[in-house]
Amino acid sequence: MKRVLISTLGSQGDLLPFIALAQTFASHGHEPILYTNPIFRECVEGAGISFVPVGTVEQFTSTLALADANATQNPLRAFRPITAELSARCRDYYQAMKRELVPKQSIAIGHGFMFAHRLLRETHQVPCATVHLQPILLRSNERPPRNTAASSGFGQLTPLGPLTPRFVTRALWWLADKTFFHALFTRSLNQLRTELGLPVVKRAFHAWIHEADCVLGLFPDWFAKPPADWPSQLRLTGFPIHDNAQQRPLSPQLLQFLDAGPPPVAFYAGPFIATTRDFFETSVKAAQHMDRRAILLAQFAKELPANLPKNVIHVDYAPFGKLLPRLSAFVHHGGIGTTAQALRAGVPQLIKPVAYDQFDNSAHALKLGVARELLVKKYTAPAVARVLTEMLGNKALHERCRQVAKHFEGGVCPMEAAYEAICQRLC
Numbered sequence: 394m395k396r397v398l399i400s401t402l403g404s405q406g407d408l409l410p411f412i413a414l415a416q417t418f419a420s421h422g423h424e425p426i427l428y429t430n431p432i433f434r435e436c437v438e439g440a441g442i443s444f445v446p447v448g449t450v451e452q453f454t455s456t457l458a459l460a461d462a463n464a465t466q467n468p469l470r471a472f473r474p475i476t477a478e479l480s481a482r483c484r485d486y487y488q489a490m491k492r493e494l495v496p497k498q499s500i501a502i503g504h505g506f507m508f509a510h511r512l513l514r515e516t517h518q519v520p521c522a523t524v525h526l527q528p529i530l531l532r533s534n535e536r537p538p539r540n541t542a543a544s545s546g547f548g549q550l551t552p553l554g555p556l557t558p559r560f561v562t563r564a565l566w567w568l569a570d571k572t573f574f575h576a577l578f579t580r581s582l583n584q585l586r587t588e589l590g591l592p593v594v595k596r597a598f599h600a601w602i603h604e605a606d607c608v609l610g611l612f613p614d615w616f617a618k619p620p621a622d623w624p625s626q627l628r629l630t631g632f633p634i635h636d637n638a639q640q641r642p643l644s645p646q647l648l649q650f651l652d653a654g655p656p657p658v659a660f661y662a663g664p665f666i667a668t669t670r671d672f673f674e675t676s677v678k679a680a681q682h683m684d685r686r687a688i689l690l691a692q693f694a695k696e697l698p699a700n701l702p703k704n705v706i707h708v709d710y711a712p713f714g715k716l717l718p719r720l721s722a723f724v725h726h727g728g729i730g731t732t733a734q735a736l737r738a739g740v741p742q743l744i745k746p747v748a749y750d751q752f753d754n755s756a757h758a759l760k761l762g763v764a765r766e767l768l769v770k771k772y773t774a775p776a777v778a779r780v781l782t783e784m785l786g787n788k789a790l791h792e793r794c795r796q797v798a799k800h801f802e803g804g805v806c807p808m809e810a811a812y813e814a815i816c817q818r819l820c
Contacts, residue, residue, distance in 0.1 A: 394498070395820055397425040398490045398513075400447075401504040402479060404457075406730040408433055410526055410611055410633035414502070415442045417808040428489055428509075445493070447485050452478065472749065476577040479506055484585055487512050494519065500819045505530045508582055508597075511605060515591055520819035522607035524811075527729040528617040528757070529750040530602065531610065531627070534562040535620040539756040570596045603627070607818035609811055612729070615800055616736075616757055628814045631807030632733035634714065643715050650688070650706050656721040657686035658781060662696070663726030663747070669696040672745070676724065677705055678774035683782060685721075713738070722784055724777070727751035732758055739798030741765075741784045741791060745772050762793045 397418045401411045408429060415425035419441065427437050430453040431446035438444050459474040486509035490501060494517060503510035505525040513519040525531060529538040537557070570579070574597065583593040594601045603624040610617075610629040619629065643651075651657070660676040662669040673689050677698055680687035687705045691697055697707055713731070717723055717738035725731045727746040732754050735742045742764040744755040758764035765780050784790055 395423045396493065396495045396499045397423050398428065398493060398499060398501045398510070398519075399425055400428040400486050400490060400502070400507045400509055402429060402447075402482065402486075402507060403475075403504070404728075405433065405436065406728050407504065407526065408436065409635045409730060411502075411504070411524070412437060412440045412442060413633045413635035413808050414524070414811055416440060417812045421812065426493055428486055445489055447489050448478075448482050452482075473577065475749075480578060480581040483508050483512075483582065487585070491517070500815070502815065505602065512585070512589065512591070514605070516589055520606045522609060522815045522819060523603065523605040525608070525610045526612070527750045527754060528610065528612060529753040530598075531623050532566060532599070533620045533622050534559045534566075535622050537562060539753040566599065567596075570599060574598050607815050609814060611807065611811065612733070613800065613807075615797075616761070630810040630814060631804075632737070632801075633807050633811070634733060634737060634801075641710070641712055643711055644708065646706070647688070647708050647711055647716070650686075651719050654686050654704075656719055657688050658722045658724065659688040659690055659716065659720050661690040661723070661725040661731065663728055663731070663751075670698075672772070674698050675772060675774050675777060677701065679777035679781065680705055682774060682778040685781070688716075688720075722781055724781075727755040727758075729754050736761075736763065736794075736797055737801045739794045741787075741794055743767065743777070743780055743784065745769065761797055763790070763797050 418425045426443045428445045432450045456478040501510035501513045501519050501521040510521040514521040579597045608627045611633050613631045662672045689707045713734035722741045724743040727744040744766050746752045746755045
């Protein structure tokens with residue numbers, strides 16, 4: 394039996410895959426401990442996993458609010474408060490995980506943006522695994538990920554692409570490391586490494602980020618085909634679908650609405666509170682213009698317009714695994730977990746990426762032929778109505794969604810595959 398120290402930081406969408414991974418280790422007789430912000434204590438302990446809080450609820454909410462406010466100005470600005478919080482908490486995660494170490498009986502697992510598990514490997518020889526939830530952290534000169542440019546033009550792409558000369562791509566990665574990632578991540582990481590007696594890292598996100606005993610991508614190769622220059626030790630295990638569907642069924646109100654008419658369109662804004670109200674107001678107008686039934690998925694009613702039409706309802710939560718198969722279309726922000734759920738449900742997607750990995754996730758969905766995209770500045774009621782109308786009447790799109798959904802049928806459970814890959818290298 395191993396003591397499995399698992400660290401993650403981010404939204405609930407970042408947390409759920411690690412809960413699923415922890416449950417898989419527990420089912421095989423190991424002792425997982427999950428480290429994250431105390432705002433998620435109930436979610437983690439409710440899943441039967443030991444929980445150690447790192448940071449405070451206030452730090453989490455203020456970081457999210459600041460990132461959210463910055464996202465309304467520019468996608469890259471949303472990234473800065475998140476990275477500042479990650480850097481600030483690195484020492485806390487390291488110390489908390491070190492306290493729970495059992496010599497020669499512990500392994501450490503961390504989100505791709507987390508460094509504490511890597512530090513434990515260097516200071517205490519703890520075998521470790523790095524887990525990437527989405528493709529964007531895996532750099533490639535052959536097929537660079539889709540990123541947003543530091544400008545007010547939401548969704549503008551950096552000058553990286555398959556046709557970009559390799560020397561240009563390498564130079565741009567170097568520039569990003571020196572001017573962006575060094576200030577946000579590498580400088581504070583090296584301060585901690587110096588305190589721990591470790592050598593400094595020049596480019597943390599170039600190769601060092603993948604120098605673990607095991608590197609996993611929790612997404613399938615049919616979603617993001619690995620280019621030749623991805624890390625050779627990387628193993629893709631598939632999407633970790635986990636949304637508490639067994640514990641939280643659809644509410645009676647939602648079931649009654651679903652049964653009362655044709656499949657509705659659902660709108661989900663993701664974690665961006667500052668942009669949520671505009672998103673839902675625009676979405677309601679689009680639904681009215683189309684005369685379509687609609688569901689607004691929002692945690693708080695204050696995010697919504699004051700008065701909703703009769704054919705539009707608000708739901709604070711619904712497990713996607715049960716809701717999405719009953720929709721005619723799903724409009725969302727492009728988070729990797731949300732995108733995966735929509736792919737499994739076989740529902741057409743309209744994606745409105747805002748920041749982070751969402752532009753790259755959207756690009757993969759578009760390439761699969763299962764989605765359409767509207768960038769922030771183009772998300773207007775007439776545009777939404779026009780695109781959704783085309784999607785709902787597009788038989789080829791619906792058939793393509795059904796074909797892609799078949800990838801989720803049968804095969805090895807992604808969490809079991811991840812467990813086996815980690816144990817082969819670490820246990």
